[in-house]
Amino acid sequence: MSAEPLRPITDDEVDTYRNDGVVKLSGLFDPLWIDRLRAVVDRSMATPGRHVREYDTGDVGRFHANMFQWETDPDLRAFVFDSPGGAIAARLMGSESVSFFFDHLLVKEPGTVNPTPWHQDLPYWPVLGDQICSLWFAMDPVDEASGAVRYVAGSHRWTTWFRAQSFDGSDKYSDATMPLVPDIESDPDQRIVTFDLVPGDVVAHHVMTLHGARGNTSTNRRRRGLSTRWLGDDVVYDPRPKAMTLPFTADVVPGQAMRSERFPVVYPHG
Numbered sequence: 565m566s567a568e569p570l571r572p573i574t575d576d577e578v579d580t581y582r583n584d585g586v587v588k589l590s591g592l593f594d595p596l597w598i599d600r601l602r603a604v605v606d607r608s609m610a611t612p613g614r615h616v617r618e619y620d621t622g623d624v625g626r627f628h629a630n631m632f633q634w635e636t637d638p639d640l641r642a643f644v645f646d647s648p649g650g651a652i653a654a655r656l657m658g659s660e661s662v663s664f665f666f667d668h669l670l671v672k673e674p675g676t677v678n679p680t681p682w683h684q685d686l687p688y689w690p691v692l693g694d695q696i697c698s699l700w701f702a703m704d705p706v707d708e709a710s711g712a713v714r715y716v717a718g719s720h721r722w723t724t725w726f727r728a729q730s731f732d733g734s735d736k737y738s739d740a741t742m743p744l745v746p747d748i749e750s751d752p753d754q755r756i757v758t759f760d761l762v763p764g765d766v767v768a769h770h771v772m773t774l775h776g777a778r779g780n781t782s783t784n785r786r787r788r789g790l791s792t793r794w795l796g797d798d799v800v801y802d803p804r805p806k807a808m809t810l811p812f813t814a815d816v817v818p819g820q821a822m823r824s825e826r827f828p829v830v831y832p833h834g
């Protein structure tokens with residue numbers, strides 16, 4: 565399998581990422597990755613590890629999340645080092661090199677009620693920089709009814725950081741000095757974009773793009789997504805009091821680059 569995308573990313577796609585803070589990308593990943601990542605989902609749901617979170621509180625659905633699996637799961641590790649993810653992130657962000665931050669599995673089974681709250685990623689994360697993006701890889705056909713992620717186009721250039729809200733509703737990430745996320749849904753000036761996806765598609769979003777998702781209101785369609793987080797040249801470690809605590813001792817220094825054994829350089833390929 566090649567670590568280069570199956571086709572070149574166009575200038576239009578790069579412009580869309582930079583102007584809107586989000587872009588859908590089709591036809592870049594070898595379809596073999598779909599099954600390899602589905603196998604990761606099966607393992608994660610069958611054998612809950614220490615980073616698993618179950619957010620759904622209803623009787624029918626299941627909102628299963630897991631993180632930091634790349635260090636232990638062979639298929640996820642391969643995705644980090646051998647898939648085109650790093651090359652795609654480098655091209656979109658205009659970064660010469662890319663390191664890997666972490667993987668975040670987000671499965672919403674049919675009937676899952678829980679929305680994913682509107683949020684920007686940066687207030688949650690102990691990093692600072694502009695060259696930070698996520699790739700949300702679809703393992704199922706996804707549309708709004710099954711919980712496609714929704715994004716506010718252009719919001720990545722807003723300068724306000726909004727208060728982070730844990731997906732479990734707790735306030736562990738909530739920094740009270742930050743304003744609450746405004747009511748996006750009823751603001752006619754906001755352009756909310758969402759994408760119908762087929763397995764193997766990815767949506768790339770910037771770390772400051774506001775995004776969220778509804779539940780999965782379908783009766784029989786799973787929504788298995790893997791969001792992977794990639795870091796460019798301008799990113800430094802910034803462990804703030806309310807930001808996510810890493811589940812290991814970070815081998816990087818505050819104010820310095822996120823390049824280390826825990827945050828390996830994946831592009832250019834060694």
Ligand SMILES: O=C(O)CCC(=O)C(=O)O
Pocket residue numbers: 670680685698700713775776777789791
């Ligand atoms: O999959 C979801 O519901 C949310 C995705 C998300 O927040 C992310 O990819 O950063």
